[in-house]
Amino acid sequence: KICVWQKGGTNCETLASHTMSVSCLKSDDDFILVSSSYDTSLKVWGVSNRARELFTFRGHKCPVITFDWKNSLVISGDRNGGIHLWDINIANSVKFISGTGKQVLCTKIDSTPGNEDSPLFATGSADGTLRIYDVRSDRMILQKRASMGGGVNDIAFCPNGLVCLALSDGKVVVFDKRKEYEQSSTLTGHKAPVITCKLATDQSTLFSSSSNGWVLAHDINRPQ
DSSP: OEEEEOTTSOOEEEEOOOSSOEEEEEEOTTSEEEEEETTSEEEEEEOSSSOEEEEEEEOOSSOEEEEEEETTEEEEEETTSOEEEEETTTTEEEEEEOOOSSOEEEEEEOOOTTOTTSOEEEEEETTSEEEEEETTTOOEEEEEEOOSSSOEEEEEEOTTSEEEEEETTSOEEEEEGGGTTEEEEEEOOOSSOEEEEEEOTTSSEEEEEETTSOEEEEETTSOO
């Protein structure tokens, strides 16, 4: 179930169309909500006044683990490594990339300024592999093993061409797009699997969080 809370936190409207656990949930400023589920579907909801289901994306053959969303494009990944590209404007799948057999833990659309003419998206897998694709051609332009000790849990694209990965082995690794995605640094300090990494508005501070509750701040321009 999904609970949509009104301001003040006193009233909750329940959305119960998914038949299994909800794996990921994101909303935008236009009162649109997208959810993914272990029931193999994604759903799009309108929540401006009375919350309602608008439509359902179907096409995955196994649980949907994660998705990312930019403008009308939604990119989702499933337990078998399958990736779907969906267009909210036409309520349908526009591309499917067959699975690698390795669970997709995260998907990320490159939203950095100046990348509009060559849009990219990345996926991180449970076997520690980073894959980067061209949105227009769905061609994979990079496949790189980022960790031998766990999965890629999150990805952050940075405006200076750096790509940061949060890894289950307790590290944050940084690759440089300008140098053919050569690994430029490893950010340490966590004592548990790193779950998320997010770039701050100053464009140089990267925040990472781990499963033991720690949040660390890293200066990606002055790596450790």
